[in-house]
Amino acid sequence: xxxxxxxxxxxxxxGAVPYLPLSDDSERNGEQSIGALVKDxxxxxxxxxxxxxxxxxxxxxGEVKKGVKGSVFFIVAxxxxxxxxxxxxxxxxxxxxxxxxxxxxxxxxxxxxxVVAALxxxxxxxxxxxIRAPERTIDSFKETAAALKSRQPxxxxxxxxxx
Numbered sequence: 001x002x003x004x005x006x007x008x009x010x011x012x013x014x015g016a017v018p019y020l021p022l023s024d025d026s027e028r029n030g031e032q033s034i035g036a037l038v039k040d041x042x043x044x045x046x047x048x049x050x051x052x053x054x055x056x057x058x059x060x061x062g063e064v065k066k067g068v069k070g071s072v073f074f075i076v077a078x079x080x081x082x083x084x085x086x087x088x089x090x091x092x093x094x095x096x097x098x099x100x101x102x103x104x105x106x107x108x109x110x111x112x113x114x115v116v117a118a119l120x121x122x123x124x125x126x127x128x129x130x131i132r133a134p135e136r137t138i139d140s141f142k143e144t145a146a147a148l149k150s151r152q153p154x155x156x157x158x159x160x161x162x163x
Contacts, residue, residue, distance in 0.1 A: 089109050089113060092109050092112075093105050093106040093108075093109040096108055096109065
């Protein structure tokens, strides 16, 4: 089910998201049994959850597509900067060769590059060590699961339903 009001008419062309109708006049003939009401409630709850998941998924996909399109320019800039760094280090070696022998100048540049790489690797290692599991999210999921389990009636507690 979808409604024009609930469709995502973005430039990305995302599709419609299912929704719950506010009124259903097709089967309203007076009284409904408790079983039919429970069936309708579970069906609507299931549709609601699926619609929320689909909406979140479609929004995230749209935003990720925008992010990927924008990040392409950053990737191109990074590639150009990395290739041009070769010329900088070559320039530095040639500059040092004015005062030192050529092999010593390029040896110094090579050692400098190794020191910078080791320093960046060490800093990256220290940052990666600080990464922890999302404890609050895990606790929240556990609390939600515990709350849902405590509210879920067992088979003995269900009332008899007559259709």
